[in-house]
Amino acid sequence: MSALTEELREKIRAEFPKYPNKRAVTLPALHIVHDALRCVSTESIREIANLLELHPSEVHDTMSFYNFFKDEHHPLGKHRVWFCRSISCMLRGGEELLGEVCQKYNVKPGETSADGKFTLEFAECLGACEGAPCALVDEDCHMTLDVNSASKLIDGLK
Numbered sequence: 001m002s003a004l005t006e007e008l009r010e011k012i013r014a015e016f017p018k019y020p021n022k023r024a025v026t027l028p029a030l031h032i033v034h035d036a037l038r039c040v041s042t043e044s045i046r047e048i049a050n051l052l053e054l055h056p057s058e059v060h061d062t063m064s065f066y067n068f069f070k071d072e073h074h075p076l077g078k079h080r081v082w083f084c085r086s087i088s089c090m091l092r093g094g095e096e097l098l099g100e101v102c103q104k105y106n107v108k109p110g111e112t113s114a115d116g117k118f119t120l121e122f123a124e125c126l127g128a129c130e131g132a133p134c135a136l137v138d139e140d141c142h143m144t145l146d147v148n149s150a151s152k153l154i155d156g157l158k
């Protein structure tokens with residue numbers, strides 16, 4: 001059985017004219033699959049490679065270079081919560097905040113909550129240093145967080 005739907009294959013093929021060659025579509029293809037499936041399985045890698053006329057190891061190399069993509073053994077939760085670990089956030093309590101949130105929800109960085117509600121991760125910089133410490137929830141940046149505001153944010157995820 002195919003890991004990629006025909007719709008996903010078409011989205012990947014639609015990227016071909018935007019790039020000088022199929023190899024250059026590797027990263028966009030990984031994003032398309034990851035966004036749709038919340039992970040990129042081994043079979044998805046094979047199918048992407050076939051579409052792009054690459055060896056699966058070439059697609060896997062690209063995927064493993066970026067810390068963004070998850071495989072089928074570690075799929076993303078419904079929401080992705082990134083806590084910033086930059087120097088600005090660290091100096092304003094970001095490391096302690098991350099530690100306390102991990103302890104409260106019994107989730108380590110890189111893991112998904114037991115209920116599948118969220119995946120907790122750290123980012124090296126979210127670019128919101130003026131609002132340190134901060135976190136990115138899905139695509140929304142939240143600044144000047146403390147344990148209470150971060151907990152309220154996580155508890156409010158649907």
